[in-house]
């Protein structure tokens with residue numbers, strides 16, 4: 001039972017929510033803000049009443065997909081998660097999710113809190129939420145006009161994790177040196193995941209290398225195998241720090257156009273299972289491994305977890321597809337170099353020549369500094385591109401990026417209105433072909449609106 | 464004609480898309496039929512510091528900057544200085560710009576000496592300057608995105624690169640942005656800077672090529688895409704600083 005202040009905060013937030021609904025506006029973070037204004041400890045008060053406790057999923061890329069996979073797994077196991085699926089995954093988003101899933105006495109309707117937490121908010125959030133499990137997918141550079149430099153951020157997260165109850169379980173990416181090193185002094189209660197397939201990856205860190213130096217002694221790291229960006233089989237010759245054991249590992253990864261098969265091995269020993277991940281790309285293999293490792297930390301049976309994974313459906317902008325005028329539109333949300341590279345290498349894995357609509361905005365939710373596009377590997381993408389229609393508030397910067405990456409002028413077109421950009425790309429594409437839409441957050445919203453207005457069946461956006 | 468382009472500490476000083484400056488210099492030379500070679504110069508003693516025509520020195524995270532500062536305090540800093548005296552150009556941004564100055568004074572602790580190629584000094588500020596930056600310069604307008612907490616002040620030998628119209632620039636006080644001294648430029652423009660400020664890229668190319676060639680005349684390129692990106696970015700800077 002929540003205390004009186006929390007009940008009051010919850011009621012005030014619920015009234016706000018009703019007001020928004022009557023005025024025809026969808027779910028926003030506003031009810032959460034109201035609740036937090038009335039009771040700053042609202043999140044802690046409500047989340048402590050959840051019988052299965054709280055799980056935090058954080059990291060730069062993949063937290064939405066990982067959290068959604070994990071939500072499906074807990075549901076298959078018979079639990080009832082309260083999940084903040086909104087893109088506004090800060091305190092307000094968590095508070096709004098709680099408000100939405102409580103009655104007027106502030107009693108939650110679910111039994112487990114599953115919260116996506118922005119990596120910059122994680123140090124503060126774990127103190128309030130007191131989670132039983134913290135999952136961290138990876139740490140890359142992201143929108144540093146708002147956040148901190150990566151080393152500083154890793155240190156703050158490490159300090160916050162060190163202060164948690166000793167029984168808290170960590171689920172960490174063994175292949176990401178910055179993330180793996182967050183387990184310092186807590187190895188016994190950490191479930192590590194990673195990719196162990198010797199045929200996956202190359203021998204050199206990719207162009208954007210945030211963590212090619214040892215997180216402990218800052219000497220250059222040595223990689224036996226690089227899987228994605230700075231994720232791989234790493235070690236430090238100077239101080240001996242190395243990739244930790246993998247409790248959940250993919251020993252074989254088979255990538256196909258729309259899905260991925262993983263052969264799993266774990267420290268359970270004789271267990272070798274196959275996992276089907278119904279979305280493409282190596283980075284989604286990592287997301288699936290993170291969710292499976294989290295399921296293990298929660299003692300959810302592997303059979304339940306695999307069944308949930310096999311029927312997984314991606315969220316808005318995460319390789320979701322939409323039929324439009326006889327073409328298949330594949331929507332891909334991009335926001336930082338690592339995410340962009342992962343998404344485009346998934347596009348190129350199967351030797352395709354993508355027809356693109358690319359959209360760059362610089363609103364707060366996109367990151368106001370568009371510099372990151374110069375760290376992304378457009379040089380690998382440009383030679384394969386069939387044509388690119390560019391739009392968005394900063395279409396000029398994006399067009400320059402393609403131009404300097406070597407895309408020929410006749411393959412590049414600038415169209416300012418989102419609806420017109422999609423129409424133009426459709427006109428350039430033969431019937432039944434695939435069009436890939438790469439866009440930042442608010443640019444994707446604009447493109448989706450345009451699609452919906454021209455009659456495309458766009459799935460309800462619940463993300 | 465060929466261009467020798469050096470990228471300083473690409474593994475440690477490569478923040479906020481500054482790599483785009485190397486791409487811009489290289490491509491704008493190639494589009495004019497000039498061959499380009501790019502070499503990285505990182506920690507450890509350089510044996511060929513007289514090779515580059517132009518050096519690029521980008522911004523870095525705090526810890527990267529410490530390692531680089533220590534490296535430049537030795538033989539490499541002296542080699543960089545000799546290279547400039549022998550006619551090479553440097554383009555530096557943010558952390559690189561600060562390290563080329565006399566010193567960086569942190570909030571606490573002793574001052575960290577710089578290479579002293581630019582007559583500027585920097586001290587730590589409390590508030591971080593983050594936002595679009597627009598400045599007026601003799602060669603044209605400068606547009607980019609600043610993100611720094613350091614406050615840089617110019618000595619008499621360094622001239623401001625531009626006068627701030629939108630944003631904070633060097634220190635948020637005297638309306639100056641960046642510094643020029645001979646063929647050495649420092650500034651706070653990320654963005655990347657050179658693709659969106661092609662006149663500055665071409666100025667650097669001309670300086671670089673002049674080191675080993677007489678009569679450098681750069682062919683005029685079609686910069687209509689660059690002009691469009693500039694117009695868009697200036698509009699954003701003026702409406703959402």
Ligand SMILES: [Zn+2]
Pocket residue numbers: 214215216217218219236237238239240241
């Ligand atoms: Zn080490």
